[in-house]
Amino acid sequence: MTDRVESYIEENQPRFIEELKEFMRFPSVSAQRAHDGDTRACAEWLVAHLARLGFDAQLVDVGGQPIVRAAAKGKASRRAVIYGHYDVQPEDPLDEWKTPPFEPTIRDGILYGRGATDDKGQLFAHVKAVESLLATEGQLPCEVVFLIEGEEESGGDALPRYIEQAQAELACDAVIVSDSTMYDANTPAITNGLRGILAFEFTVKGPNSDVHSGAYGGAVANPAMVVVQMLAACVSPEGKVLVPHFYDDVAPLEDWEREGFGKLAFDDGALARELEVPRLHGEPGYSTLERLWARPTFEINGIFGGYQGQRSKTIIPAGATAKISIRLVPHQDPAKVRDAVFAHLRAVCPDTVRLEIPYSAMSPPVLFDVNTPVIRAAEEALRQGFGREPAFIRCGGSIPVVSTFVEQLQCPVVLMGFGLDSDRPHGPNEHFSLDSFRRGTKAAAHLLRTI
Amino acid sequence: MTDRVESYIEENQPRFIEELKEFMRFPSVSAQRAHDGDTRACAEWLVAHLARLGFDAQLVDVGGQPIVRAAAKGKASRRAVIYGHYDVQPEDPLDEWKTPPFEPTIRDGILYGRGATDDKGQLFAHVKAVESLLATEGQLPCEVVFLIEGEEESGGDALPRYIEQAQAELACDAVIVSDSTMYDANTPAITNGLRGILAFEFTVKGPNSDVHSGAYGGAVANPAMVVVQMLAACVSPEGKVLVPHFYDDVAPLEDWEREGFGKLAFDDGALARELEVPRLHGEPGYSTLERLWARPTFEINGIFGGYQGQRSKTIIPAGATAKISIRLVPHQDPAKVRDAVFAHLRAVCPDTVRLEIPYSAMSPPVLFDVNTPVIRAAEEALRQGFGREPAFIRCGGSIPVVSTFVEQLQCPVVLMGFGLDSDRPHGPNEHFSLDSFRRGTKAAAHLLRTI
Known part of the structure; x- marks a missing residue:
């Protein structure tokens, strides 16, 4: 990389950061209809x-949230x-944020705010890389x-539908994605495997309204207790998923990868301390x-039913809901897993209540061959941008x-993340290191020259 | 009963009902501090x-919500x-009310509003009975x-503390309580047994904030899943409580009562249809x-943790909470059951999370001898007021x-209820039959003459 590009990136950092903050001030929460205008x-x-x-930039509207498409020749x-x-x-939870989620704030070289790391900050490194090259x-x-x-x-399908429609005009030599992580704050990384996901919720409905737990307790099924029993029939206390056939297609780890994981010397104690x-x-x-x-997982993202206020309200709730995300690994097929999980839920749900599964969203796991020129170019770009050996x-x-x-598109995909899991991407006080933003911008610029 | 008292009660119904509505307009929700002023x-x-x-009437303040004490000689x-x-x-849930909870409304001879049956309407029958006698x-x-x-x-202890303090001056020949039910809309009843209660909540705390279910799923215990596993370890899917020693002191039903229950010919299908x-x-x-x-029960009154909004938020929640009420029967001892339940919860809670049990409230079950003059007087008062044989x-x-x-006070207690379980005492659209209000007022007046 020429010194001029690196110098430009260094000199323009204050403005880049102000622009990123501007980008982050939009509460573009795609899951919530009330934020559609902001999005x-x-x-x-x-x-x-x-x-x-x-750039020749435009909004592409194919239903759902709009897609930003912008092209420039080289x-x-x-x-x-x-x-x-x-x-x-x-x-x-809003009350756990130290500073408001949509008022980006810098403390000790770290930028705090919703979207800082996922994905506005990482994406903006690429935007500023092209600006610097130009x-x-x-x-x-x-x-x-x-x-x-x-x-x-929010699991929408506007982009997949658009890519399918525009397959020919999107043909390319590589797709670059920065929506993942480094290994740690000092070790840039290329991600060669992603878990897939199956997300859904289910609701158990009992009495037509909340009823007195004294007057009816013992006579009628408690929907919250039914949700509990159903979930306990899905996962053991030890953390094993109990859904029949759930693990059938899970690929065992290859030796080179297991050894690689081992060499990274992951510190369980440090993670426990970090999460307290x-x-x-x-x-x-x-x-x-x-x-x-x-390994695949079965997580409760949210559970709710009945009284949530102070002290007691002695009711049997009319209904209860659990929101679930299942992480999938190669070579699990999301639709097959969904069918197995839904069949199991229906099988373990008693006939004393009504079960509803209003929606599901899913995406398959992926695993990349690391021995391709594009991946090797990314490895070198990270080495230069961060001055460290990538993992x-x-x-x-x-x-x-x-x-x-x-x-x-049937082309190589490079997952070159600048974030960290500890950036709290989906939690309160989400943040992004401005150091990683600067180095990531350099790596992104370098990659475009060697891809 | 003289015709004059009965006539007075009939003639003054419209005013009695307007006064009851006035009484019901106060949102006297004792569980919520925001309503302390209304209470x-x-x-x-x-x-x-x-x-x-x-009456010589006054507020008695012994901490907590004030007690109304009012005395008149006879x-x-x-x-x-x-x-x-x-x-x-x-x-x-406010959105399930057909008319606002604190705007009492009459539809088809039924008075709707919070407190209609539990306990403002039933209590007010006694107030209007003494007015009619006077x-x-x-x-x-x-x-x-x-x-x-x-x-x-709200499980407060102001009244028990006051009764203990004022034991001597409260000495009496009978305590009359109308905070229970008739057997059905046509059958007045005397309640000779009450379940006791143990109410508490517990919270499981995991990561110090919500974290990404992809980045951390598989590495750390999910507090919502821990709550689920703990509850599943407390109650079987069939409805049997699994807490060790839970049933130890449960008294088997005596033959005369089991036979009496049988004669009441309870209709399971009708209840299922009522609750849908x-x-x-x-x-x-x-x-x-x-x-x-x-029989004792173990009910979830409320459960919550994590995301409750639209669609998905792929997090592991920082914590999850369950609110529980356990109904106790003779001769279970609330403190002994509490100790057994809390010990069991602590035993089944894994050491990957922190468990908190912030409060509990309890009261013992009771069972009365029905062969006392006061109970027999109440039987006759109900027979006259309702024109039906009580159960x-x-x-x-x-x-x-x-x-x-x-x-x-070591005196007879008469539980003479005018409500119905189907009045939805703790749910939305709580209501009370104005017919029962009128008949209950007559029965209450008669009881004071024969007690």
Whole structure:
């Protein structure tokens, strides 16, 4: 990388950060209809920003939240698609935020706010990388197409549908995704495997309204207790999923990867201290990294039913709901797992209540071959941008669009994350290191020159 | 009963009902601090109302919500204490009310509103009974002391503490309580047994904030899942409580009572249709009335943790809470059951999380000898007021103060309810039959003459 690009990135940091804060001020919460206006306003801001940099930028509306598409030609005819998402998770629990989620605030070189790391900060590193290349070299080293969606956090399908429609015009040599993590604050990483996801909720309905637990307790099924019994029939106290056939297609870890995980010397105690839990927990027989990266899970994301106020209200609730996310690993098939889980829930639900499963969303797990030129170019770009040797890791999370890219565009996908799990991407006080933002911008610029 | 008292009650119904509606408009929700002002205003309204009837009425403040105490002499020196409570349950879920909970509304001879049956309507029948006796006969047939508390729905201990303090001056020949039910709309009843209650909540705390279910799922215990596993370790899917020693002291039903329950010919199908559930549910081996009246239960009143909004938020929640009420039957000891339940919860809670049990409230079960003159007088008063033969029933609910009266005042307690379980006492659209209000007022007046 020329010193001019690196210097430009260094010199313009204060403005880059102010612009990122502007981007983060939009409460673009795609899961909540009340924020639809904010979400669209955020997309429009991005279009205007990319247009000012010289991109042919536009909103693409295929139903759902709009997609930002922006293209600029380059010196070479090679073409990179840079993916990101401008939508964010809901901000609750609001009272646990030290500073408001949509008022980005810097403390000790860390930028706090919803979307800081997931994904506005990481995406914006690429936006500022192209600006820096254009400003110092007059044109981009290759053609760049930004494809930035607004439904990543809500399981929408606008982008997958668009990619399918526009498959031919999106053909490219590589897709670059920065919506994942480094291994730790000092070790940049390329993610070669992602867990898939199956997310759904189910509701158990009992009496037609809340009823007195004295007058009716013992006569009628308690929907909250039924939800409890159903969930206990899905997962053992030890953390083993009890759904029949759940583990059937789980691929055992290959030796080189298990050894690689081992060498990363993951510190269980440090994670327990970070989360302030007495000790870690998970499926017996696997190390923490194996459980996080190569084993499926069944998690309750939310559970609710009945009285939630102060002290007591002695009722049997009319209904209760659980929101579930299941993380999938190669080679589990999401639809097959969904069918197995729903069949199990229906089987264990007693006939004293009514069961509803109003929706589900899913995306398959992915696993990449690491021995490709594009991946090796990314390895070198990270080495230069961060001045450190990158690691190959997997990610416990899911980036549903990655499997769409793999299937529809049939090109290499580079997962080059600048965040950390400890950035609290879906929790209160989400944050992003400004150091990683600066280094990530450099790595992103370098990658476009060598891709 | 003289025709004059009955006539007075009939003629003054419209005004009695307007006054009851006025009483019900106070949102005297004792469980919620935000309503403390309303709760006190309600108590002050009662004091003024009873003073206008000629009672020596006052608020007694011993900490907690104030107690209304009102006394009036009578022709005979015998003395009855009439108990009631002016506080009500929280109104949620608000959106299920057809008319607002604190705007009493009459539809088809039924009065709707929070407190209609529990306990403002039932209590007010006694207030109007003494008014009717005073208006037509110039004085009461016996001395009457109203003792009306404001913490029945929130497990407060102001009244028990006051009764203990004022034990000597409260000495009486009978305590009359109308905070229970008839057997059905046509069958008045005397309740000779009450379940006790143990109410508490527990919270499981995991990570110091909500964390991403992809990044951490598999590594750390999910507090909502821990709550689920703990509850599943407390109750079987069939409805049997699994806490060791839970059933140790449960008294088997005596033959005369089991036969009496059988004769009442309880209709399971009718209850299922009323509640709109596919079928009833409960501990195997017992009839519905046996389960409701003579078997203990373990109910979830509320459960919550994590995301409750639209669609998905893929987190592991920082914590989760369950609110529990356990109904106790003779001769279970609440403190012994509490100790057994808490010990079991601590035993089944894994060491990967922190467990908190912030409070508990309890009251013992009671069972009365029905062969006493006061109970027989009440039987006759109901026969006259309702024109029907009363039944002896038990109540699945708990009236904590009843055992206090039994222990402290050592006098007969008459549980003469005018409500119905189907009045939805703790749910939305709580209501009370104006027919039962009128007949209950007559029965209450008659009882004071024969007690």
